[in-house]
Amino acid sequence: MEKINLEYLKTNLIEDEFEIEQFWIDIRKEIYKIEEDHSLVYFNIRRGHASAYIGEYAGVFFQILITVLPLTDATLSIWEKIYNHIKLKREKGKVLRVLNLALLENLCKFDLINSKGVRNADITKSEKLVDKDIEGYDSDLDFPYEETLDKVNCALIVFENKKYLYEYTIASDGEITSYNRKEK
Numbered sequence: 001m002e003k004i005n006l007e008y009l010k011t012n013l014i015e016d017e018f019e020i021e022q023f024w025i026d027i028r029k030e031i032y033k034i035e036e037d038h039s040l041v042y043f044n045i046r047r048g049h050a051s052a053y054i055g056e057y058a059g060v061f062f063q064i065l066i067t068v069l070p071l072t073d074a075t076l077s078i079w080e081k082i083y084n085h086i087k088l089k090r091e092k093g094k095v096l097r098v099l100n101l102a103l104l105e106n107l108c109k110f111d112l113i114n115s116k117g118v119r120n121a122d123i124t125k126s127e128k129l130v131d132k133d134i135e136g137y138d139s140d141l142d143f144p145y146e147e148t149l150d151k152v153n154c155a156l157i158v159f160e161n162k163k164y165l166y167e168y169t170i171a172s173d174g175e176i177t178s179y180n181r182k183e184k
Helices: 014-034 073-091 101-114
Strands: 002-009 043-050 059-068 095-098 122-128 153-160 164-171 176-183
Touching (some): 002 073, 002 101, 014 043, 014 073, 059 073, 073 095, 073 101, 101 122, 101 153, 101 176
Antiparallel strands (some): 002 059, 002 095, 043 059, 153 164
């Protein structure tokens, strides 16, 4: 099991918060159906105001930290809901920031399986493109995004199978900004 960490910024409407919270509670219920030991599932929601310490006011933030099951055939439907939720929020203009590599890796892996039809590839490289010098900040936080609230390309994820390399560049809001398939 792995923890994923996601932050929603500028959620100034209480209805937005309730909808986001309900979505993640429903995901947790689905995880409970698969994972027998419920004590392994960590779930935390944090609300607050993002200050102007980097020069721009972020508004109300809503942060989710949840333990999820790795992407497998058994959890594909859960990951499809997470992938679609993040995509929908992004399309509706919500400001999202993915705060750890595990979530970015699974979003790319879901895209590889669902959109590209590739099920037999493993991650061979997962590299941070921003905040590289920040280590040990928080074990659940790979990207504190201390320098900007803007969307930035934050990770390079590479998958490999016997025939191809699949390279993804993914942004801080979970959007795949580039995909490249190369023969080995």
